[in-house]
Amino acid sequence: MPRDPLIGLVGKPSAGKSSTLNSLTDASSKVGGFTTIDPQRAIGYLQIDCACARYGLSDRCKPNYGSCVNGRRSVPIELLDVAGLVPGAHQGKGLGNKFLDDLRHADALIHVVDVSGTTDAEGKNTRGYDPSVDIAWLRSEIVAWIKGNLMEKWGSIKRRHVAVKATAVETLQNQFSGYGSTSAVVARTLDKLGLKEPLEEWSEETIDRVVNAFTDEKFPTVIALNKIDHPDADKNIAKIAKMQDPNNIVLCSAISEIFLRKLAKQGYIRYTEGSEFVDTREDLIAEGDPDGGGLKELDEKNRARIENLRDMVLYRFGSTGVVQVLSKAAEILGLVPVFPVRNTTTFGSGSGDSKAVFRDCVLVKKNSTVADVARKIMGDAPIAYVEGPGGIRIAEDQIVSVGKNDILSFKVGK
Numbered sequence: 353m354p355r356d357p358l359i360g361l362v363g364k365p366s367a368g369k370s371s372t373l374n375s376l377t378d379a380s381s382k383v384g385g386f387t388t389i390d391p392q393r394a395i396g397y398l399q400i401d402c403a404c405a406r407y408g409l410s411d412r413c414k415p416n417y418g419s420c421v422n423g424r425r426s427v428p429i430e431l432l433d434v435a436g437l438v439p440g441a442h443q444g445k446g447l448g449n450k451f452l453d454d455l456r457h458a459d460a461l462i463h464v465v466d467v468s469g470t471t472d473a474e475g476k477n478t479r480g481y482d483p484s485v486d487i488a489w490l491r492s493e494i495v496a497w498i499k500g501n502l503m504e505k506w507g508s509i510k511r512r513h514v515a516v517k518a519t520a521v522e523t524l525q526n527q528f529s530g531y532g533s534t535s536a537v538v539a540r541t542l543d544k545l546g547l548k549e550p551l552e553e554w555s556e557e558t559i560d561r562v563v564n565a566f567t568d569e570k571f572p573t574v575i576a577l578n579k580i581d582h583p584d585a586d587k588n589i590a591k592i593a594k595m596q597d598p599n600n601i602v603l604c605s606a607i608s609e610i611f612l613r614k615l616a617k618q619g620y621i622r623y624t625e626g627s628e629f630v631d632t633r634e635d636l637i638a639e640g641d642p643d644g645g646g647l648k649e650l651d652e653k654n655r656a657r658i659e660n661l662r663d664m665v666l667y668r669f670g671s672t673g674v675v676q677v678l679s680k681a682a683e684i685l686g687l688v689p690v691f692p693v694r695n696t697t698t699f700g701s702g703s704g705d706s707k708a709v710f711r712d713c714v715l716v717k718k719n720s721t722v723a724d725v726a727r728k729i730m731g732d733a734p735i736a737y738v739e740g741p742g743g744i745r746i747a748e749d750q751i752v753s754v755g756k757n758d759i760l761s762f763k764v765g766k
């Protein structure tokens with residue numbers, strides 16, 4: 353059965369992994385008993401456009417897990433904190449191989465980079481460190497680890513490859529299945545490279561290229577430039593933006609998000625998670641609400657901190673960025689939210705609160721078919737047919753995508 357997507361957070365010590373994880377997991381939308389699964393795994397909330405908005409049913413949308421406010425739905429997604437990576441990890445430094453073993457299970461990575469330059473490669477306090485270096489060494493650790501595992505056995509891999517007349521995809525998939533790879537991932541990797549020589553004649557340079565391309569396919573990575581609230585961040589952001597694909601970069605400030613959510617929870621401010629909108633009691637009074645929205649009065653210190661955060665983060669960058677970090681990871685993975693329903697006219701689930709709609713939502717990878725989704729949700733139950741909105745039959749080989757074949761009802765046969 354296809355398993356749920358898993359996103360790993362990586363980065364050197366003190367880059368802000370735990371803070372980012374906390375800012376993503378402590379959503380006020382937390383319902384259904386989700387907390388940290390173990391010290392390393394947690395549930396974050398991915399924001400998506402919910403199907404309820406398409407049908408004007410937002411007031412009756414009641415997710416079983418997560419929440420939905422005016423058609424913006426928070427869907428739970430599993431996150432993994434992969435701590436302890438330092439240069440030399442593939443040779444066992446730091447938590448080394450333990451770190452790399454944890455990484456195997458991730459479908460995409462968020463590399464949290466301390467863009468303030470106030471921590472060195474090992475996470476020790478400093479000033480003026482160049483964080484662009486971290487992006488290169490972290491990736492090269494992953495590549496070196498995969499390559500090392502492959503080269504250790506390359507002689508026998510080659511001999512077996514020739515003896516059983518395997519294809520390159522078969523032989524490599526044998527080696528890469530431990531990283532959660534599939535034949536499709538390996539095939540895409542090799543297609544992109546268009547190699548001419550047979551596997552048994554690959555030079556070390558060719559193997560390097562194969563491992564690099566495989567790393568790109570298997571571990572697509574979002575670069576989260578964290579600590580943008582720090583005054584030294586600007587020049588480092590500019591430098592990294594020139595070196596990396598801007599499409600994979602998100603700017604964020606994890607402590608700002610944690611601070612705003614905390615004050616909102618305590619009733620001092622009104623804050624829409626992940627947005628640029630923060631209102632204090634004073635703001636609301638100035639806007640004509642004599643009661644100040646029922647908010648508590650901020651003390652001088654927190655008022656100054658909010659002002660500073662508006663200037664340094666919210667007005668300049670549009671938000672604290674952490675919600676966008678997760679959305680970007682979902683985007684590079686191509687996750688599609690699918691809404692299984694019992695009834696394709698009312699969109700109800702046919703149990704419990706009978707007026708509630710779109711109670712369930714699952715995230716599947718791009719290019720999944722209706723049959724893939726059926727297996728994920730219904731397991732081995734025999735499916736007689738599948739219906740979309742309005743009771744229209746949908747063929748099992750259809751691809752699901754946002755807005756198309758993403759509301760499904762599985763009718764079980766006898």
Ligand SMILES: Nc1nc2c(ncn2[C@@H]2O[C@H](COP(=O)(O)OP(=O)(O)OP(=O)(O)O)[C@@H](O)[C@H]2O)c(=O)[nH]1
Pocket residue numbers: 363364365366367368369370371372435436475578579580581582604605606607608
């Ligand atoms: N200025 C600033 N500091 C931050 C931000 N996020 C985290 N920090 C600080 O950076 C330090 C390290 O943060 P952590 O979240 O513990 O970092 P980590 O990557 O989990 O570190 P390890 O647990 O050692 O791997 C803490 O002192 C945080 O308060 C941020 O957005 N801005």
